[in-house]
Amino acid sequence: MSTGTPHSETFLELPGPVVGTGWLAGHLGDPRLVLVDASSTLNRTDEAIPGALLLDLDGPFSDPSAELPHTMPAAGRLTAAARALGISRSSTVVAYDGKGLFASARVWWMLRAAGFDRVAVLDGGLPAWAAEGRPVGVHADPPAEPGDVELVPQEGFFVGADDVADALEEPGAVVLDARSAGRFAGTEPEPRPGLRPGHMPGAVSLPYTQLQGPDGRLLPLPELRARIAAAAPEGRRVVTSCGSGLTACVLALGAHLAGRTEVSVYDGSWAEWGRPGPRPVAGPG
Incomplete structure (x- = not known):
């Protein structure tokens, strides 16, 4: 570190x-x-x-x-x-x-x-x-004394739209979409106005909820590995996307736990790609 x-x-x-x-x-x-x-x-x-x-x-x-x-x-x-x-x-x-x-x-x-x-x-x-009946209360106030951490950006964690476009054309890469299956297909409305329905051509649907059990916890590691491998075969680098960059990180966490070392998150996600413009979209129908 x-x-x-x-x-x-x-x-x-x-x-x-x-x-x-x-x-x-x-x-x-x-x-x-x-x-x-x-x-x-x-x-x-x-x-x-x-x-x-x-x-x-x-x-x-x-x-x-x-x-x-x-x-x-x-x-x-x-x-x-x-x-x-x-x-x-x-x-x-x-x-x-x-x-x-x-x-x-x-x-x-x-x-x-x-x-x-x-x-x-x-x-x-x-x-x-x-x-589990564990105690709950209210949020704590921020500390009076600030911390001293120094955060320095590292390469490769986040990628932009051009990188995603390249990954969609690259045989050795898979773009995973964490949105619901309905939003991926374009049959459910997007929560943000003005976005086109559908998905990036060539992307693979893997709703982030599919990495969790009914209790909201992550699946056991063997099942998690199987879900990730089914969507992104071993040996391929993984780029994750979602609506606005939040649940894409759930897929990134799952891929990391599954032992995948080449993982990036598309920060703009569908909030960027889905806007009216030149980026291709595979929509409903």
């Missing part, structure tokens, strides 16, 4: 990019842990896991000058937003979501894309936590 300190023995180490409710319960209150609620505005509630800070993916953790939602901000803005939540070089970050696993993977992907690897998502999010 590029932002670490020499005293690695003082770090709160993670078991992997996904942690369970039991692990989190055992580490609540640890000063090295920064717990964030990354729920989108659609899924946000007043209830929170004790000690959780609200991380706003529509606010400080996106680029205000971009025309598209949830655009990865520049390093300076991202660093300032992370520091305001108390994230330091020695911190360990766990993100969760009010829906289960929807937007929290975006935090995992963004921080890794900026060189910070000690970050994980809570499997099943707030619903899994609450279903």
Whole structure:
């Protein structure tokens, strides 16, 4: 990890990019842990896991000058937003979501894309936590003292529309679409006005919900690997897309857990590609 300190023995180490409710319960209150609620505005509630800070993916953790939602901000803005939540070089970050696993993977992907690897998502999010009768409260206030993390963008994590167009024509690449099957087919309306219905010609539909069980937790690893391999055969690099760059990161998380090493997220996703313009769209009918 590029932002670490020499005293690695003082770090709160993670078991992997996904942690369970039991692990989190055992580490609540640890000063090295920064717990964030990354729920989108659609899924946000007043209830929170004790000690959780609200991380706003529509606010400080996106680029205000971009025309598209949830655009990865520049390093300076991202660093300032992370520091305001108390994230330091020695911190360990766990993100969760009010829906289960929807937007929290975006935090995992963004921080890794900026060189910070000690970050994980809570499997099943707030619903899994609450279903086990674990305590809930209200969101904590941001710390008085900011953190000292320094976030530096890394190559290859995010790609643009031209890169996606190239990947669609490349035999060794697969573009996975995390939207629902109906939105992919163009038979369900897009939630954002003005976007064309359908999908990128050559893209493969893999709704992010297909990587989760009925309880909102990720599928067991063998099943997860099988779902990823069925959509993106082994040996091919993976580019993930969705509506606005949130659930594409769920597919990126699944691909990472399945052992895929060449994975990128299309930051603009359908909010960009689906706008009226020259990009080809395979629509209904």
